[in-house]
Amino acid sequence: MITTLESTIKFNSKPVTYIPALGFSALTPFFDSFQKWGAKEGTFKPKLIAHAGIQKNFEVLDLGCGTGTLTILVKKSQPLADVIGIDIDPNVLSLAKEKTANAKVHITFDLGTAFNLPYPDNFFDRVVSSLVFHHLTRENKLRALKEVRRVLKANGEIHIADLGKPQNILMRLPSVVMRRLEETEDNVKGLLPQMLNIAGFNEIEETSKLMTIFGTVSLYKGLKIS
Numbered sequence: 001m002i003t004t005l006e007s008t009i010k011f012n013s014k015p016v017t018y019i020p021a022l023g024f025s026a027l028t029p030f031f032d033s034f035q036k037w038g039a040k041e042g043t044f045k046p047k048l049i050a051h052a053g054i055q056k057n058f059e060v061l062d063l064g065c066g067t068g069t070l071t072i073l074v075k076k077s078q079p080l081a082d083v084i085g086i087d088i089d090p091n092v093l094s095l096a097k098e099k100t101a102n103a104k105v106h107i108t109f110d111l112g113t114a115f116n117l118p119y120p121d122n123f124f125d126r127v128v129s130s131l132v133f134h135h136l137t138r139e140n141k142l143r144a145l146k147e148v149r150r151v152l153k154a155n156g157e158i159h160i161a162d163l164g165k166p167q168n169i170l171m172r173l174p175s176v177v178m179r180r181l182e183e184t185e186d187n188v189k190g191l192l193p194q195m196l197n198i199a200g201f202n203e204i205e206e207t208s209k210l211m212t213i214f215g216t217v218s219l220y221k222g223l224k225i226s
């Protein structure tokens with residue numbers, strides 16, 4: 001198994017390790033250009049938002065918001081929704097706040113970890129998340145999904161865009177590497193729907209998939225019934 005470079009932050013004096021947006025903190029300022037060029041974010045992020053069906057007065061969380069690209073798109077798609085972005089990396093949150101000020105929209109950004117969310121039960125109507133679950137170990141993916149379920153209201157939905165099972169021979173090439181990383185292995189084996197199921201979600205669907213240079217990016221949906 002290949003190991004990845006991790007950073008560490010303390011929450012309540014306990015160290016928590018994480019993988020920054022591009023693996024190395026020094027590369028974080030280049031993340032947006034990389035995303036546009038390599039991950040086709042201009043295609044899958046609007047699609048994710050359309051699938052989420054965000055309405056006015058919805059409470060929406062962008063889990064692992066990074067530099068806030070998806071968070072800002074969510075807010076612009078429905079200016080009357082309350083939108084919060086959370087990320088574990090203070091450096092990436094500084095970039096998100098700067099971009100949000102330039103975009104002249106109001107978004108709250110919180111520092112925190114996906115598997116210990118600082119929000120009450122039954123609070124959000126939608127949780128969206130893009131390219132974050134492949135940064136988490138299997139154990140933390142499950143912890144994060146259970147936390148998302150806890151903070152969602154009944155009939156609330158999670159919408160995830162992340163690495164998925166390769167849909168053709170071309171997409172199997174990048175997956176050869178991805179399968180060897182602990183955090184990405186379950187993604188490329190197509191196990192996120194099973195994990196959503198274990199975490200208690202219903203009506204789980206892979207709603208879309210597209211080819212990128214990192215491999216297949218799949219969009220998934222899960223519903224919290226009650």
Ligand SMILES: C[S@@+](CC[C@H](N)C(=O)[O-])C[C@H]1O[C@@H](n2cnc3c(N)ncnc32)[C@H](O)[C@@H]1O
Pocket residue numbers: 018019020021022035063064065066067068069070086087088089092112113114115129130131132135136
């Ligand atoms: C590839 S970036 C994606 C950022 C953003 N969602 C986007 O699509 O532009 C992954 C993000 O997940 C964040 N992340 C990693 N581990 C996390 C955790 N345990 N809790 C919250 N965020 C985390 C990283 O700091 C990084 O900003």
